[in-house]
Amino acid sequence: QVQLVQSGAEVKKPGASVKVSCKTSGYIFTSYAISWVRQAPGQGLEWMGWISGYNGNTKYAQKVQDRVTMTIDTSTTVSLELRSLRSDDTAVYFCARGMGTTADFDYWGQGTLVTVSS
Amino acid sequence: SSELTQDPAVSVALGQTVRITCQGDSLRSQYASWYQQKTGQAPVLVIYGKNKRPSGIPDRFSGSSSGTTASLIISETQAEDAADYYCSSRVTSGDPVVFGGGTRLTVL
Numbered sequence: 001q002v003q004l005v006q007s008g009a010e011v012k013k014p015g016a017s018v019k020v021s022c023k024t025s026g027y028i029f030t031s032y033a034i035s036w037v038r039q040a041p042g043q044g045l046e047w048m049g050w051i052s053g054y055n056g057n058t059k060y061a062q063k064v065q066d067r068v069t070m071t072i073d074t075s076t077t078v079s080l081e082l083r084s085l086r087s088d089d090t091a092v093y094f095c096a097r098g099m100g101t102t103a104d105f106d107y108w109g110q111g112t113l114v115t116v117s118s
Numbered sequence: 119s120s121e122l123t124q125d126p127a128v129s130v131a132l133g134q135t136v137r138i139t140c141q142g143d144s145l146r147s148q149y150a151s152w153y154q155q156k157t158g159q160a161p162v163l164v165i166y167g168k169n170k171r172p173s174g175i176p177d178r179f180s181g182s183s184s185g186t187t188a189s190l191i192i193s194e195t196q197a198e199d200a201a202d203y204y205c206s207s208r209v210t211s212g213d214p215v216v217f218g219g220g221t222r223l224t225v226l
Contacts, residue, residue, distance in 0.1 A: 035215065037161075045153070045161065045204050047215040061213045094160055103206040103215045104151045106172055108160035 002026040004095050004109035011115045017083040020112045022095030024076045029053045033098040034078045035105060036070065038091040050098060051078055085116045122150075122205055122218035129224040130195045138190040138221045140205030148207040150188035152181060155202045155220075165190055192223075200225045
């Protein structure tokens with residue numbers, strides 16, 4: 001069965017960086033993209049970007065494009081790095097499998113809470 | 119505009135039908151996807167494409183679209199359908215994916 005398993009919660013200070021991983025299994029990795037979506041406490045969903053499982057091409061949201069990097073670390077694991085963290089980056093970060101280049105995300109990781117606090 | 123607009127809250131009586139709407143210019147040419155999110159859980163895809171349901175989603179969930187408005191329709195609403203619902207779509211300008219602000223569904 002398809003699974004996306006994310007790394008554990010992180011607490012970071014303002015200005016630091018964080019890296020969240022998403023280990024996938026149960027499907028052909030190169031046939032899908034992985035998107036990252038975050039959700040601040042009590043707020044809605046915000047798309048951050050995607051990375052192609054086929055060739056590693058990326059597309060980032062304008063709001064974070066200067067601070068974010070998405071990578072394929074192994075044949076089945078992708079990571080999100082966010083730099084220069086601010087308090088408003090405090091959120092649950094989800095990875096999600098995308099069906100092509102659509103907004104259809106059919107499997108999601110369990111979420112990783114990133115807390116930015118001094 | 120690349121925004122998607124949803125009503126913040128909707129309520130429905132148990133067993134009745136409810137329509138949750140999503141408005142945006144992108145919906146003239148793109149289908150909306152719909153996600154259900156319960157407190158403390160990851161979102162779950164319930165409708166995508168032209169009224170398609172992923173495996174395991176009850177057939178009381180359906181989708182429709184007209185002009186710049188997409189709708190998620192829940193028939194014979196059950197207590198377990200109480201959740202936040204988000205629409206999303208591809209857009210052709212700005213960021214390629216956008217989410218609506220979400221609708222909290224209360225089942226009375």
